[in-house]
Amino acid sequence: MSRCPTRGWNFKAQWLSSDQLEYIRYLWDDPYTQLAVVFVGGEGCYQTLRKEPMLSSRIFIWQRLARLTPEEVLEVIPLFHPVWADADPHDIAFADQHAAHGNFRAWAQLTAHARTALARTGRPRIDQELLRWAFSRLG
Numbered sequence: 001m002s003r004c005p006t007r008g009w010n011f012k013a014q015w016l017s018s019d020q021l022e023y024i025r026y027l028w029d030d031p032y033t034q035l036a037v038v039f040v041g042g043e044g045c046y047q048t049l050r051k052e053p054m055l056s057s058r059i060f061i062w063q064r065l066a067r068l069t070p071e072e073v074l075e076v077i078p079l080f081h082p083v084w085a086d087a088d089p090h091d092i093a094f095a096d097q098h099a100a101h102g103n104f105r106a107w108a109q110l111t112a113h114a115r116t117a118l119a120r121t122g123r124p125r126i127d128q129e130l131l132r133w134a135f136s137r138l139g
Contacts, residue, residue, distance in 0.1 A: 012041050012042065012045075013048060014041040015041075021052045022054070025052070025058065028055075065104075067101065068102040068104065069102065070093065070097075070102070073100070074092060077092050077107060080107065083115055083126060087125060087126040091131060095131050098131075099138055106138070110131075110135075113133075113138065114126055114130065114134045116134075
């Protein structure tokens, strides 16, 4: 669980206990909370939420998010952050193939490291040398 000051609480839905999920349902049903809940999770999230019928019956949309295809990466990533807006499409494809693999969370991490690298080097745009340094920071 982590706290984002402008967006509220962020939980891994599959890690929540039945009591915690019941409390969220209680808050959701309370007319004074005007609460919107978005459950996001990884493996096991769907099964965890489905085990709570009082909660799962209130879920409006179940949406599975897949990895971005290489074509989607070339379309979406330049719009995602200004760092990628003027990047060479070959460098974006290189970054996806070697590090991000169509995973948006990985793209967010890579973007943060790329911004650091650009600031440290004073380079005007992403290149493969800078990307290799960013890859080394991904762990």
